[in-house]
Amino acid sequence: MAEESTDNKMSRRQFLKNSGYVAGGVVGGGIIGGLVTNQFQSGAPTQDQSQQEGGQATQDFSRALTYFSRREDFDVLSQMTELIYPSDDNGPGAIELGAAFYIDKQLSGAWGHNAREYMQGPFHEGEPTQGYQSRLKRHELIFQGIQKVKQYSQSNYDASFLDLEEEQQIEILTAFENGEVEIDGAPNEQFFALIRAATLEGVYADPLYGGNRNMDGWRMKEYPGNKMSYINEIDSGEFYDEEPSSLNAHMDQ
Amino acid sequence: MAEELEKVDVVTVGVGWTGGIIAAECAKEGMSVVGLERGKGRSIDDYYMIHDELRYAIRYDLMQDVSKETISFRNAPDQRALPMRQMGSFLLGQGLGGAGVHWNGQTHRFLPYDFEIRSQTIDKYGEGKIKDGMMLQDWGITYDELEPYFDHFEKICGISGEENPYSPRSNPYPTPPMKDTPVTDRARQAAENLNLKPFKTPSANLSEQYENPDGKTINACQYCAFCERFGCEYGAKTDPTITVIPTAQETGNYELRTHSNVVEVLHQDGRATGVRYVDVLSGKEYIQPAEVVVLTSYVMNNTKLLLVSDIGTPYNPETGRGNVGKNYCYQINAGSTGFFEEEQFNTFMGAGSLGICVDDYNGDNFDHADLDFVHGGVGSVTQTGQRPINTNPVPPGTPSWGREFKEKSIHYFTRHLGIGFQGASMPYRYNYLDLDPTYKDAYGVPLLRMTYNFTDQDKNLHKYLSQRATEFVKEMGADVATEAEELGDYNIVPYQTTHNTGGTPMGDNPDNSTVNNYSQMWEAENLFVVGASTFAHNSGYNPTGTVGALAYRAAEGIIRYSKEGGSLV
Ligand SMILES: Cc1cc2nc3c(=O)[nH]c(=O)nc-3n(C[C@H](O)[C@H](O)[C@H](O)COP(=O)(O)OP(=O)(O)OC[C@H]3O[C@@H](n4cnc5c(N)ncnc54)[C@H](O)[C@@H]3O)c2cc1C
Ligand code: SF4
Numbered sequence: 171m172a173e174e175s176t177d178n179k180m181s182r183r184q185f186l187k188n189s190g191y192v193a194g195g196v197v198g199g200g201i202i203g204g205l206v207t208n209q210f211q212s213g214a215p216t217q218d219q220s221q222q223e224g225g226q227a228t229q230d231f232s233r234a235l236t237y238f239s240r241r242e243d244f245d246v247l248s249q250m251t252e253l254i255y256p257s258d259d260n261g262p263g264a265i266e267l268g269a270a271f272y273i274d275k276q277l278s279g280a281w282g283h284n285a286r287e288y289m290q291g292p293f294h295e296g297e298p299t300q301g302y303q304s305r306l307k308r309h310e311l312i313f314q315g316i317q318k319v320k321q322y323s324q325s326n327y328d329a330s331f332l333d334l335e336e337e338q339q340i341e342i343l344t345a346f347e348n349g350e351v352e353i354d355g356a357p358n359e360q361f362f363a364l365i366r367a368a369t370l371e372g373v374y375a376d377p378l379y380g381g382n383r384n385m386d387g388w389r390m391k392e393y394p395g396n397k398m399s400y401i402n403e404i405d406s407g408e409f410y411d412e413e414p415s416s417l418n419a420h421m422d423q
Numbered sequence: 424m425a426e427e428l429e430k431v432d433v434v435t436v437g438v439g440w441t442g443g444i445i446a447a448e449c450a451k452e453g454m455s456v457v458g459l460e461r462g463k464g465r466s467i468d469d470y471y472m473i474h475d476e477l478r479y480a481i482r483y484d485l486m487q488d489v490s491k492e493t494i495s496f497r498n499a500p501d502q503r504a505l506p507m508r509q510m511g512s513f514l515l516g517q518g519l520g521g522a523g524v525h526w527n528g529q530t531h532r533f534l535p536y537d538f539e540i541r542s543q544t545i546d547k548y549g550e551g552k553i554k555d556g557m558m559l560q561d562w563g564i565t566y567d568e569l570e571p572y573f574d575h576f577e578k579i580c581g582i583s584g585e586e587n588p589y590s591p592r593s594n595p596y597p598t599p600p601m602k603d604t605p606v607t608d609r610a611r612q613a614a615e616n617l618n619l620k621p622f623k624t625p626s627a628n629l630s631e632q633y634e635n636p637d638g639k640t641i642n643a644c645q646y647c648a649f650c651e652r653f654g655c656e657y658g659a660k661t662d663p664t665i666t667v668i669p670t671a672q673e674t675g676n677y678e679l680r681t682h683s684n685v686v687e688v689l690h691q692d693g694r695a696t697g698v699r700y701v702d703v704l705s706g707k708e709y710i711q712p713a714e715v716v717v718l719t720s721y722v723m724n725n726t727k728l729l730l731v732s733d734i735g736t737p738y739n740p741e742t743g744r745g746n747v748g749k750n751y752c753y754q755i756n757a758g759s760t761g762f763f764e765e766e767q768f769n770t771f772m773g774a775g776s777l778g779i780c781v782d783d784y785n786g787d788n789f790d791h792a793d794l795d796f797v798h799g800g801v802g803s804v805t806q807t808g809q810r811p812i813n814t815n816p817v818p819p820g821t822p823s824w825g826r827e828f829k830e831k832s833i834h835y836f837t838r839h840l841g842i843g844f845q846g847a848s849m850p851y852r853y854n855y856l857d858l859d860p861t862y863k864d865a866y867g868v869p870l871l872r873m874t875y876n877f878t879d880q881d882k883n884l885h886k887y888l889s890q891r892a893t894e895f896v897k898e899m900g901a902d903v904a905t906e907a908e909e910l911g912d913y914n915i916v917p918y919q920t921t922h923n924t925g926g927t928p929m930g931d932n933p934d935n936s937t938v939n940n941y942s943q944m945w946e947a948e949n950l951f952v953v954g955a956s957t958f959a960h961n962s963g964y965n966p967t968g969t970v971g972a973l974a975y976r977a978a979e980g981i982i983r984y985s986k987e988g989g990s991l992v
Contacts, residue, residue, distance in 0.1 A: 254824040260833055281482065288493040288508045290862065296505040299498055299914040303505055340825065347824075366824050374811035375477040391836045393771055393811045396474035399645035400772035405602050409767045409837070417472055 232380055233268075237277040237309065243316050246331050247273060250319070251369040253336070253343055261390040262383070269372025272381030273312075276368065282309035295357075304356035308364060311353070315361035318351055376417050388414040396420075425699055425708035431455040431678075432985060434698055434713035436685045436728065437720035439521020440967060441953040441974045443667035444576075445717050447637065448978035450676040454985060457711055458668075458677065459700055461684035462518030466664055470656035473649055476810040480652040485525045487515035491703075492864035494723055496915050498876040500740065500853060506862050506870060512914070513921040514652070516721065519681060520664040522921060523967075527651045527775030527807065528627030528660050530582050531964035532573045532590050532972070534786040535566035540960060543787065544797055552797060556852040557880065558750060559797075560959050563931030563992070564940035566591075569972050576971030577625075580661040581633035581641050584625035589782045601630045601644065601777050606768055606840060610779035610804035613898040619781040624803060625968070626776030627661040637670040648808025650775030660775065683709075686866050688716055688732040688950065695734070695950040701866055715981055717951045718927075719974075722751075725956040726856045726926030727871040735927075735937055735946045740853050740874075746937045748856040750925035751873065752961035755846035755881050755910060757800065757888035761901025762818050763838045770809045770837055778805035784844070784891055785963045796884040798847035800963030802892065804840065804899075811836065819905055842895045844888040845920065847963040851878050856926045876913050885910040922966050924958035929973075931992075941980030941991040942973060948990055953977045 238244040248270035257263030264270070276282055284307045293305045304311065319342060323331035327338055334342075345351055347366075349358035372381030374388065376396065382388065388395050395414035403410050432454035435442040446456045465485075478484045487493075487510065495504040516522030536543055541559040544552050553559050574594055584596035600623035603611075607623070614621035628644035635641065642659040650660060658665050671677035687699040689710065697712035718725045729735050729747045736745035782788055784799045791797055815832035816839045822828050859872040877885075889907045896904040930936025933945035938957050944950040953974050955966045962969070980991045 255829055256826055258826060258829060260830065284490075284508075286483075286488050286490050288489045288506045290506070292861065294503060294505060297498065297502065299912050299916070300496055300505045300507075301511060301914075301916045302508050343824075369824075370815065371477055371481065371812050376475055378475075379477060388811060391811050391833050392767075393836065396649075397647070399647055400769075401643075401645045403769065404646040404772050404777075405604050406769075407605050410769050410772065417475060420471065 233271055235274050237274045237282065242320070242332075243313070244270060244274065246316050246319055247312075247365070249332060249339065250343060250365055251372065253339055254366055254369045255373050262386050264369050264373055266383065267373050267387050268381045268383045269369050272372030272375065272379050273365075273368045275380050276371075277309040277312060282312075283307050302360070304360070306355045311356055311361055312364060315346070315353060315365070318353065318361070319346065322351055378417055385414045385416055425710045427710040427712065430697070430712040430714070431457050432713065433457070433715045433717060433981065434459065434711050435717045435719045436688075436698060437461070437521060437718075437724065438519055438663070438668065438679060439516055439719065439721070440523040440663050440667070440971060442521070442717070442719035443523075443663035443671065444971065444974040445719060445951075445953060445978050445981065446671035446677050447667040448975070449981060450671045450674040452982050453676060454982070456671065456677045457713070458671075458679045459683040459685055459698065459711065460519055460679065460681050461703065462681065464519045464679075464681045465524065465654070467654070467656055467658050470654045473653050473656050474647070476812050479525075479649075480810060481812055483510055483514060483652070485516075485518060485652070485654060486510065486522075487517040490865075492870070494871045494873050495859040495862050496873045496875070498874070498912050500874055504859055504872045504874070507915055511916045512919050513923055514918070515723065515921070519668065519679075520662050521721065523663045524654045525652050526627075526660075526662070526967065527965070529776045529778075529803075529965045530577065530580060530584075530625045530627050530968040530971075531801065533566075533962040533964060533969045534589060534788075535591070536786040537960070537962045538562045538564055538566050538569070540798075547787070548792060552791070554880065556878075558850040558852060560850075560928070560930050560935050562929050562940065562959050563936070564929070568940075569976065572972035572975040573968060575975050576968065579635050579637065579666055580627045580971070581629050581635055582625050582627060583623075583630040585623045587622045587625075587780070587782055588620050589785070589788050596625065598633050599630050601626050601628065601774065602646070604769075604777070604806055606770070606804065606806045607777065607779045609840070609899050610842070613895055614779065614781050616898055617895065619783045621779050621781055624776045624778040624780050624805070626774070628655075628774040628776045629659055629661065635666060637666065639666045639670060641665065644774050646772055646774050646777065646808075648771060648773050648810075650773075651807055684866060685720070685728065686731075686868050688718070688728050688734060690732065690734055690947060690950075693947055695947050715949045715951065715985060717953060717977075717981065719953050721954055722923045722926055722956040723856075723871050725952050725954055727858070727868075729927065729937075729952070730858050730871070731868055734950065735944065737857060738855055740855055743852070746928065746935065748926055749937075750850035750928040750959055751854050751856045751875060752848035752850055752924045752958065753875065753913070754848050754920050754922045754961055754963070755800075755877065755885045756843055756919055757846050757885045757892060757907055758841055758843035759889060759892035759896045759904050759906045760816065760839055760841035761896035761899055762816070762835055762903040762905070763840065763900070764902045766900075767837045768840060770806065770840070773806035773808035775807050777807065778803045784888060786847075794883075794887065796880050796887065797849065798963060799884065800844040800846035800888055802842050802844045802888070802895065804842045809836070818903055840896070840899060840901070842892045844892060845922070845963050845965070846881065846884045846888055848924070848961040849878075849880050850925060850928075850960050851880075854878075877910050882910045922955070922961060924955040924961040924966060927952045927956040928959040929957040930959060939990070939992045940976070942977035943980055943984065943991050945990075948988070949984065951977050951981055
């Protein structure tokens with residue numbers, strides 16, 4: 171894979187070096203576009219692509235769990251992400267994009283443990299304008315919330331959340347969104363708000379984090395991802411519909 | 424016990440734009456300067472993986488680690504202040520270059536009106552225009568006096584711009600304006616149709632390669648779209664790490680110490696003697712004695728360090744006495760978003776300062792006789808490069824998740840344009856900064872406590888500017904225009920702007936201000952407080968053009984003080 175892309179392509183380092191001169195007006199702007207397009211159009215295909223294209227199928231070893239210990243919890247989370255961002259005519263939904271795997275990885279890391287946030291007490295309930303005031307870390311809130319989704323489903327629908335019709339699942343999520351279900355130690359609405367935000371991250375963050383599989387989240391949104399430069403396109407009246415590229419393209423140089 | 428180091432001429436607390444400017448100018452004069460910065464060092468080499476929305480724009484990788492230090496907040500004095508546990512409303516800088524590394528680079532000058540706002544308001548509209556509790560004051564300096572310093576800061580940055588009729592200048596901008604795009608063309612046309620005077624946003628993303636008066640080269644912007652909240656991997660967004668900091672270092676008179684968190688300004692008999700700081704890696708404490716101490720640690724810590732060190736008189740909103748912590752101001756975001764059915768725009772391209780501005784509703788550029796507010800704001804149609812996690816525009820009435828949300832947010836991602844106004848913010852009696860009685864930072868120092876809410880002035884101005892914004896968006900051809908909702912209570916959660924100002928206001932006498940127009944503290948003449956904390960109110964612009972000008976003036980003052988001593992005014 172890597173060989174394919176190195177041939178007619180300029181390394182990112184080279185590109186940066188040149189851009190100083192080029193952009194300074196010594197060479198003239200036209201060159202940059204060519205460099206950028208060559209470099210990134212031929213960016214190394216992802217594993218997913220090679221599978222789809224029937225190439226040598228390699229396993230995606232990152233598709234396993236770092237945080238959740240029970241399969242059912244992960245499946246409930248997956249289904250919630252899918253309801254938030256469903257598969258439709260535009261393209262894949264959150265499950266196919268790997269949003270739940272993304273969230274699982276985030277929960278075991280710095281974000282899930284609020285590592286860069288002020289978590290010293292005393293904790294008091296505040297006004298909504300004062301922001302998050304719970305002693306719960308994100309991973310604790312999400313874990314608890316998922317248990318509540320399972321319980322709520324059992325007590326109100328007498329069935330497992332995963333066995334319900336989509337409409338009923340949406341009803342449940344709406345109840346959580348509106349804060350109708352009691353969450354211990356945090357405002358009720360926060361659990362759903364967090365899942366919603368994390369789902370959008372899992373759909374649209376660079377695929378390096380485990381979601382946005384094959385950059386399909388970006389494709390649906392006609393978002394080109396990480397490009398080095400738009401200096402040749404910025405003044406154009408044409409809509410730019412190039413293939414997206416991810417940060418992975420920066421690694422093989 | 425803290426280890427006492429050798430005395431230097433100047434120590435700066437924090438090394439962003441202000442700390443860098445003071446260091447460069449003083450070191451060039453042959454003074455020995457130490458810069459203490461709590462964060463780590465960084466340079467263009469650190470931007471290898473910079474085009475990452477999640478890491479930099481959502482997780483704030485380049486910004487303040489609030490697990491160590493934050494502020495506490497309440498809307499009014501009768502509420503219990505609680506810590507800002509996560510950053511949101513504004514994004515504080517940390518690390519070499521401070522917020523100057525991840526700014527947009529929109530580099531305006533405040534208006535002549537701003538510096539004489541109290542006198543001009545009274546002259547034109549009478550005392551009654553200044554409402555109860557609104558603490559308007561002149562800054563003790565005029566625009567004309569400050570003009571050469573604006574000019575110099577713009578030359579150091581190489582600002583790309585075009586003439587703004589409301590902002591008189593002695594020299595043209597150092598570099599030509601940025602490129603025209605279909606978005607800026609449309610905005611310019613709409614402005615002209617409405618009889619407004621459009622101009623390209625003055626930009627620190629340079630239109631061409633440029634060498635500044637210190638011999639530092641800034642490259643040409645690539646319109647890469649990862650600008651605000653990101654560092655520039657091209658060295659094309661002027662920031663302190665590619666200009667003033669290396670300028671200081673090359674003199675041989677500057678020593679930079681990163682991972683050094685200042686906890687106290689030491690003083691005796693009305694003079695600062697140095698600072699006490701913690702090496703955050705080793706945990707060791709040091710005392711750095713200095714002839715002149717300069718606070719360049721942004722609005723929050725400039726104010727906090729004076730308060731915790733017991734220097735100057737803390738502001739008391741009940742008696743109105745004291746000036747440290749006074750005149751904390753912010754801004755309001757008025758605006759309108761237009762949705763376009765038939766047209767698609769390359770809104771994911773762009774640069775932090777690419778846009779068209781109108782100043783016709785800023786300052787006193789329009790008549791306020793029949794209006795229930797003072798001041799105004801600059802309107803900007805920007806093309807800064809939108810990214811998919813943060814930008815999910817949907818017309819009103821659309822659910823925030825599910826099928827319809829997905830469909831519409833995808834559709835409108837490249838089919839919406841808007842205009843935003845940065846509404847000015849006036850000082851009010853109960854909007855102020857002091858120390859929190861309960862919460863402490865990682866070094867055991869009390870957190871700064873912010874008491875702040877929007878006022879009727881803000882709400883009225885917001886409404887007026889949002890209406891103008893809707894007119895503008897319709898003129899740009901939008902099928903649907905969505906006006907910003909009416910302003911409620913100030914909320915510290917959603918991002919609004921990092922244009923915090925005040926706390927150590929500037930003025931023409933010690934009764935109403937903390938510093939004079941050289942940013943020299945009235946109550947301690949060898950202590951200079953530099954940055955937007957010295958703004959007596961906040962104008963309707965991005966602050967850094969004015970911050971830079973005042974910093975160059977402060978540097979001149981420090982150099983003069985080191986020769987002559989005494990009060991500079
Ligand atoms: C996302 C964003 C976009 C922006 N865009 C624009 C724009 O387009 N135009 C504009 O005019 N302005 C903009 N700004 C504002 C601009 O960045 C600031 O006005 C400017 O950088 C302030 O410079 P400063 O030196 O005063 O403070 P800072 O850059 O904040 O530097 C202060 C430094 O002091 C350090 N420090 C603080 N406390 C201590 C301590 N106790 N001990 C040691 N060190 C300490 C900090 O770590 C920091 O590095 C933007 C800001 C942000 C966050
Ligand atoms: S938009 Fe321009 S100035 Fe901003 S980061 Fe990209 S290249 Fe640098």
